[in-house]
Amino acid sequence: MSRGPVRVLRLGLRPYAEALRVQERCLRAARAARTGPGGPGVPGVAGVPVPGESVVLSEPAEPVYVWGLRGAPEAEVAARLRARGAGLAAARRGGRITFHGPGQLLAFPVLDLRRRRLPLRGYVAALEALVLRLCRRLGLAAARALPPPFTGVWMGDSKLCAIGVHCGNHITSHGLALNCCTDLTWFDHIVPCGLEGKGVTSLSRELGRHVTVDHVLQPFLDSFQEVFDCTLVFSEDPGD
Template sequence: MARGPVRVLRLGLRPYAEALRVQERCVAAVRAARSGSGSGSGSDPVPGESVVLSEPAEPVYAWGLRGAPEAEAAARLRALGAGLAAARRGGQITFHGPGQLLAFPVLDLRRRRLPLRGYVAALEELVLRLCRRFGLAAARALPPPFTGVWMGDSKLCAIGVHCGNHITSHGLALNCCTDLTWFDHIVPCGLEGKGVTSLSRELGRHVTVDHVLEPFLDSFQEVFDCTLVCSEDPGD
């Protein structure tokens, strides 16, 4: 993987839709950097790459390209007080809400010479390293279709990515102290018979998104072999 600086945008508690908008601006920045950087070698730093970190401010059910709920199911979910959102990523319906870390890496896989399958594996490795930092040695990654990070038969971290012209978006959702009862109303990621868990549940103590940010960034830096630079929201 190529070395290079990656901007870290810590949005904090924000609506899911707002995090998506910031992500799209970051994607545009990578495209612009690529078009202006010529055809330099793959080992050059990759200007414009980012990772957008946020905690959803309100509950929302989001689905990928082929996972839209039927009208009746959508009305039932909306009646629970949750928002509904379509996302340009792989994967089916899942839940995002307070107590969950959303990480949207916007990386140029072509410049990093990293295939998409290898990128997904890198995201899993990132979360596995984070889990080991918290003493959860039993966390594991499973073969497709069980993408993500698991504790036994319960998913701790969901992964759903989009890659257009070798530029990544979307990414992962890690349950820190999420209210897991929201998952009871759906089949998370379309996987029947599987559960959902959180760092708080597995560790037996309250683990917030803020508790996770620094070890997450340490793990990100290791896995993607990069220097992280804190940045302000790129603005509208």
């Protein structure tokens, strides 16, 4: 039995900061859906309700290093990263510094875990299961999730997909970053996610062919729908 509709916002190639702004609008919609008298949706275009839950999909248009709640890089490190032509940004999510850039799929699910009766650790496991299903669809059977405290999806000792989430009042934000055809040399200048001795990989490297973000969107959405037991409603206008 489906747990209701989830709105999909496909932003395409956009600056990281813009994806965050769209996520904030989705968060406001999710809060309004919970507290308002109108049931599972909030007013949209011409007063038609839109789902209170969303997933924002984007590909970062420019390279940016992003850190979570565990702290910003030291000033010297930040200056060195900026000198390489990358932006710097803070995010309200778990995890340490990582890289986002072209060739990477960012997915920010905005879901109500209380309504879904899903604990936070179970939600993180569901994101991992989603990416593992995607990998199976693409023929990458060796992908795996590691036991806590590790998160994400791995190929051996190299991380394929990073997960960093925030949950406030049981509503999720941020999410995952899947390396499709990312230039992995950007990761050489940091310790990704603070994990010493671990590497980073991509779908293109593991499959031996060029895999773009566009290539993985549909299998990602199919896997999302299965894991979160929902129907998807598509919206191309992030201002809805």
